[in-house]
Structures are given as C-alpha cells and as structure tokens.
Amino acid sequence: MAHQPGVAVMEAGALEFRAAEVEDTDERRESRETVGTPFADDPRMTCRDVNVYYGDNHAIKNVSLDIGREQVLAMIGPSGCGKSTFLRALNRMNDTIDGCRMTGEIRLDGQDIYAKDMDVVPLRALVGMVFQKPNPFPKSIFDNIAYGVRIHGLAESKSEIEGIVEHSLKRAGLWEEVNDRLDQPGTGLSGGQQQRLCIARTIAVSPEVILMDEPCSALDPIATAKVEDLINELGQDYTIAIVTHSMQQAARVSQRTAYFHLGDLLEVGPTDQIFTNPIHPLTEDYITGRFG
Amino acid sequence: MATPPKSTIERVRATLARRNRAERRFKNLGRAAVLLGLVFLVLMFVNIISTGYPAFWQTYVKLPVYFDPQVVDPQGNRDRETLGSADYGALVKASVRSLFPEVEGRRDRRDVAKLASRGTVFQLRRMVLADPSLVGVRTEIWVPVDDDYDMLHKGNVDRTLPEADRRLSDRKIGWFDRLIAEGRIESRFNATFFQAGDSREPELAGIWGAAMGSFFMLVVTLSLSFPLGVATAVYLEEFAPRNRVTSLIEVNINNLAAVPSIVFGLLGLAVFINLFGLPRSAPLVGGLVLTLMTLPTIIIAGRAALTSVPPSIREAALGIGASKLQMIVHHVLPLAMPGMLTGTIIGMARALGETAPLLMIGMVAFVVDIPQSVTDAATALPVQIFLWLDSPERAFVERASAAIMVLLAFLIAMNALAIVLRRRFERRW
Numbered sequence A: 001m002a003h004q005p006g007v008a009v010m011e012a013g014a015l016e017f018r019a020a021e022v023e024d025t026d027e028r029r030e031s032r033e034t035v036g037t038p039f040a041d042d043p044r045m046t047c048r049d050v051n052v053y054y055g056d057n058h059a060i061k062n063v064s065l066d067i068g069r070e071q072v073l074a075m076i077g078p079s080g081c082g083k084s085t086f087l088r089a090l091n092r093m094n095d096t097i098d099g100c101r102m103t104g105e106i107r108l109d110g111q112d113i114y115a116k117d118m119d120v121v122p123l124r125a126l127v128g129m130v131f132q133k134p135n136p137f138p139k140s141i142f143d144n145i146a147y148g149v150r151i152h153g154l155a156e157s158k159s160e161i162e163g164i165v166e167h168s169l170k171r172a173g174l175w176e177e178v179n180d181r182l183d184q185p186g187t188g189l190s191g192g193q194q195q196r197l198c199i200a201r202t203i204a205v206s207p208e209v210i211l212m213d214e215p216c217s218a219l220d221p222i223a224t225a226k227v228e229d230l231i232n233e234l235g236q237d238y239t240i241a242i243v244t245h246s247m248q249q250a251a252r253v254s255q256r257t258a259y260f261h262l263g264d265l266l267e268v269g270p271t272d273q274i275f276t277n278p279i280h281p282l283t284e285d286y287i288t289g290r291f292g
Numbered sequence B: 001m002a003t004p005p006k007s008t009i010e011r012v013r014a015t016l017a018r019r020n021r022a023e024r025r026f027k028n029l030g031r032a033a034v035l036l037g038l039v040f041l042v043l044m045f046v047n048i049i050s051t052g053y054p055a056f057w058q059t060y061v062k063l064p065v066y067f068d069p070q071v072v073d074p075q076g077n078r079d080r081e082t083l084g085s086a087d088y089g090a091l092v093k094a095s096v097r098s099l100f101p102e103v104e105g106r107r108d109r110r111d112v113a114k115l116a117s118r119g120t121v122f123q124l125r126r127m128v129l130a131d132p133s134l135v136g137v138r139t140e141i142w143v144p145v146d147d148d149y150d151m152l153h154k155g156n157v158d159r160t161l162p163e164a165d166r167r168l169s170d171r172k173i174g175w176f177d178r179l180i181a182e183g184r185i186e187s188r189f190n191a192t193f194f195q196a197g198d199s200r201e202p203e204l205a206g207i208w209g210a211a212m213g214s215f216f217m218l219v220v221t222l223s224l225s226f227p228l229g230v231a232t233a234v235y236l237e238e239f240a241p242r243n244r245v246t247s248l249i250e251v252n253i254n255n256l257a258a259v260p261s262i263v264f265g266l267l268g269l270a271v272f273i274n275l276f277g278l279p280r281s282a283p284l285v286g287g288l289v290l291t292l293m294t295l296p297t298i299i300i301a302g303r304a305a306l307t308s309v310p311p312s313i314r315e316a317a318l319g320i321g322a323s324k325l326q327m328i329v330h331h332v333l334p335l336a337m338p339g340m341l342t343g344t345i346i347g348m349a350r351a352l353g354e355t356a357p358l359l360m361i362g363m364v365a366f367v368v369d370i371p372q373s374v375t376d377a378a379t380a381l382p383v384q385i386f387l388w389l390d391s392p393e394r395a396f397v398e399r400a401s402a403a404i405m406v407l408l409a410f411l412i413a414m415n416a417l418a419i420v421l422r423r424r425f426e427r428r429w
Helices: A026-030 A083-089 A120-126 A141-151 A158-171 A191-204 A221-234 A247-253 A271-276 A281-287 B008-056 B080-085 B088-099 B106-113 B119-130 B147-153 B170-181 B208-239 B244-256 B261-275 B283-307 B311-319 B324-352 B356-360 B381-389 B394-425
Strands: A043-054 A057-068 A072-076 A100-108 A127-130 A209-213 A239-243 A256-261 A264-270 B057-066 B138-144 B185-189
Touching (some): A026 A281, A043 A083, A043 A239, A127 A191, A141 A158, A191 A221, A221 A239, A239 A247, A247 A271, A256 A281, A264 A271, B008 B057, B057 B088, B088 B106, B088 B119, B106 B170, B119 B138, B147 B394, B208 B324, B208 B394, B244 B283, B283 B356, B311 B324, B324 B394, B356 B381, B381 B394
Parallel strands (some): A072 A256, A127 A209
Antiparallel strands (some): B057 B185
8 A cells, every 4th residue: 555655846835845765554654653853962942751631632642852952943733733732831831721731851951841940930031932823912012022121120221121122123123114113002013013023022031942833824925924034033043943834934944843743743854854755654644735 | 387496596585575674673672672761761860850950959038137145145255155055046036027027926926937947046156156246236147948938939839739738828928928029038059958967957958978978988898899809800810720619709709799788788787887896877887888799790890801801911921921920910900900990880889879788787877967087977878868758848859859960970970980991991902
C-alpha cells in the first residue's frame, strides 16, 4: 500500500516538494513517535515529556522539544492539535484556565518554570506573548507600551520610559506611523498596527523568548506581510515560538518547524526540510493539503 | 390529475403575507404596550404634581402684633428666661381678635384666634429672643394661616356643601373672606416645607428632617455596600476556587436579592438593635439594614460587569507579566466600573425608596428635630410620605404628594448620575 506522492506545488508558497524517500506504511502512519530533530544543541527552552490535560481531555501527549536560541520555531498542525495549548504552557498561561493540569518539565535556560518556587510574574516578563487577536489595553499608545515597563520597575525616570517606548515602537516598525499621536488610544489603530503595538508592548520589557499565537490570523495580507517582516527581524535577537495556521507563513518566518497532530508532536526539523522532505506520512499529508 | 409542483418562490410567496402580518401585529403589540406604560406614567405624574404642587405655596396672613410688655416682660428686666417662657399665645390671640373686634362669645373668640397657625407662638418667641428691643413695639408680621384656611384659599374647600359637611363653618369662611378683602391674605413660597422637620401642623411640617435622615442613611449604605460589594464581587469572580462552598455562597447571594425587604428589617432589629445595642430610629441602623439589602444587587451587578470584561484584556495583562491583582486593579476594574456603578446606583435608588425594613427598626417615628448625625433619631423620605398620607388633614395629603415629587426628583437625579458616570468611565476596546 505504497503511497506515491508526486511533485506537489503549494498554491501560494510555490515551494516544490521532493517525493518522500521513505516508505509510507500503515505502521509508520500509526506511529506517534516524534521523528526528526526535536532537540537542539544550545536550547533556550527545553520541554521534556510534557502532558497537558483539560479535565479528562488529554490535550498534549508526551511532547519533548527544544526551542533554540535566537531562532524562530513555527508550530503547525490542524485545528485542535494542541499547538496553542503547548505554546501557552511555555509561559504558564494555562494556569489561568480552570481544570488545566500539566505534567513533565519545561526549562528556561536550565531553570524549571513549573518549579514550586517559580513565580509566574517574572516568568511572563521573560517569556512574552502575542495573542491571536490584537489586544491593546484601552489606554494610550504610550501607556500600552509603558505599562509593562512600569509594573516591573524597569525604568528609573520618565525619560527612560520614553526612551524604551520609542525604541520598542521603532523595533516594531510602528514609530513612523504613530510618533505624532502617542497619547491617542491604542484601540484606535488599525488591526495590523494594533498587533505591532502588542509586539512592541511585549519587547518593551526585554523578554528572552516571545511566544506568538497565530499573530496574523486576524489581519489582512498587507498587515500580515509587515508583521512577518517584523518576526523575521526580531528572530535575529529573540527566541521566538510561533503558532500558525498558514504553512506559507511558517516557511517564510521560521528556521525550525514542529508539526502537531491531535496532541502528539509528530515531527520536528529544519523548516525547509519539513516542507520539502517530511519524514512522517501525516506531516506530508498535512503540508500537501490532503487534510487539515 | 396532479397539480404541477410549485416552485420555491411560489411557496415562499404564499407564506409571505402571513409572515408580514405576524410581524406587523407583533410590532403594534409592542407599541401598544409602550404607549400604555407611558399613559400610566403620565397619569401618575399629572396626579402627583397636581396634588403636590400647591404644597410649595403657603397662605400667609398679615397680623398686627403688639409685643405687650405686660405679657412678655412684666418685670421689664429683659431676662432671657422670662422672655423665653412668656405667654406668646396671649399675644397671638390678642392680635387676631384685634382684627375682629365684633366677635363675641367664648367659643367664637377661641375659634377666631385659631385663624393663625399655632406656629405663630414660636415665631413671636423667636423674634423676641433674637431682638429683645421688640418688646413694647407695635408691628405687622406675616404668619402662616391654619391649614384649614390654607385649604380654603387654595380652593380645596367646597363652599356649596352643606355647612355640617365642611371643616370650616360659614362664619369662619366669612372671617377669612373679610381678611382677603382687607388685603391681609397672601400666597407665598413655602420655604418652611424645605427647612423644617415634621410637625403636627401641616403648615409647619417640612421634609428637611426626613431628607437629612435619608441622606445620612444613604451615606452609611454607600460607604459600606460599595466597597464590600465590589470586594465580594472581585473575590468571587476572580479569586475564589470553583467548588461547592462558592457555588453555595453564589446561590445564597442570588436568593438574598429576592428576599422581601421587611425581612432585612427584622434582621436589623434582632442583630443591630437587640444584640449590638445600637440606637433605635437611627440612620446608622437604617443604613446598615439597607446595606444588607443592597449588597446582593451590587454583588450581582459587579460580577456581571467583571464577566463582561473581554478575556483578551486579561490575557494581555497577564502575558506582559502583571500579577493577578495588577491585572484586576489596572485593567479589569476600570473596565467593569461603569457596570458596577450602575448596579450600585440602582441599589442606592432602591434603598432610597425603601420603607418596609425601616418600620422594624423604629424609623417610623414622629421626629421634629433635624437629625445632625447618623445616631440621631430620624425618619426617611418614603417613611415621611407614608406618615403624612396616614394623617386625616387634607393639607398633609398635599404635602405627601410634594414629598413624593422631591423623592422622585432625587431618584431621577441619581439615575442621571448613573448614566453620566457610565458614560465617563466607559472605554471602548
């Protein structure tokens, strides 16, 4: 029952795929072992045997994965595969959900973030998050960015805060567009600008890792392109984990890609390899658009 | 022979008229309901205002008063005690009788003296105590007339009725008409109504005592129920674990909101007065009882307001590293505040209009003095209305309606405040 994939051309990404060299067998198709290269040499975050449960629902099953330093890791997979859940486990955002349990171990620079003495407040300052829907505070653009700086006491003076706000907005590529109206409400910006404002807000507290949960799914293509450029640029200095539905986006912004399937991490590898030569048959099915 | 199958559009058309008719019917029903409500509202306002408006006016009579030194200060030493305890009633009687020198007979002479309000006695005393040089002076002063004559002047006494059915005999009406003819009768703004406490004489009765009682009570209620209610709502909504105990508390709070208010009065009597020994009839106890009554309303409104804050704002705050308390204080509470304030003001408005729980704690009292603090004996506006409506004098009914107008004005002002606050605190996201 050999599967013979031909050359598949993705509609927008225009990436060519070579035929998988490995044989597609029932046995391999049923396997839920992670294949590829889930571990990195110099990881910023290491996850070992992570399981997440929502009540009785086993949402993440035995996931072990490293997030490499200063690179972008994309997480793809069909809806409900647990990629967002996994992302939210990385800065303990799942703690806020009733009935959510987690086992296993996640370390940030060798430190167990689920340790008893670990406080989520500094953790979330170190591991920032950008959400699916742009969610600026109903405050001015300036205050949106200054908020994190203020609550963590990262600046001594008003001028220092102003410097951080300007720097963050410049990094987010928003400075030119908003520098004349920093006192206007952040909610008055367009969707794409709001999302870049949220990214600026996240980098204002100088995190080490930035988590992005489908940051472009509520944006139009032009705004998406701007945010993707920004992610590419931020990837030079920051460790980024991004969940996305768009395989083209994963291909454009990430160095490594992880494929999740119904709570299992099936395959991790360099992005170009995942999209050109996937090992797991289900990965191949997904990226060639056979399901998902 | 089979009829040809109808097309979809034909089937839709067939039902269209019926559907449109149903829609029109429903719309008209709604309009009728709104109209009916408005009609009753207008009727209520017209009735209250037409009954109560005359109470803002009071009939005054100009009396020639002679502060007879023989009566006021027989010793002539201007001693305050003597001046204070003098028989001013004699001055009033002499003054009124001087207007009707022809009146003979004990009964008639007594009756004619009752033309001026009983408060005239105190008015004269106040004048003399304030300015002892008045003794021996002859002057003319305006004093309120007795409530029966006030009613006559306002046209509330039907002169065509047989004499026996009227509160005023032909003779009394004759006296009054003569005073009008002499230009000694005038209708003036009834400032007493807004400055005095309760009185047995309608022309001396005012709402200020009741208004102050209500004010002190609402101050106590607001300063206790708002912080308690908001804190409870925040704890239950944001911090409390979801388990049997919290759901039991939740059910009980919802039930408390539906408990008849008189039950809270019983509780107040048993706990605050009998157990804690707090003073009877005090706005403090009234405020505590009303706090118990408004707390469920504020908690329920507060929780609803907290739930309606979009989760994205919470995630944004937590995602940037805000602690839970920072998230709530900096982001959730400001967004929930309009809803909480609305709930609070609705609760306060309900408390302002509440009578039943106050019955139990002794605030249905005849209180003449204006309360100066939360522990003074006091009554409240709605209770005052209740008390006045209970009185037989026509003039008290009029004043009750006027008090209702004042109460309604307060309620409308509070609701307007709720709208203004909601607008001010409302932020879009």
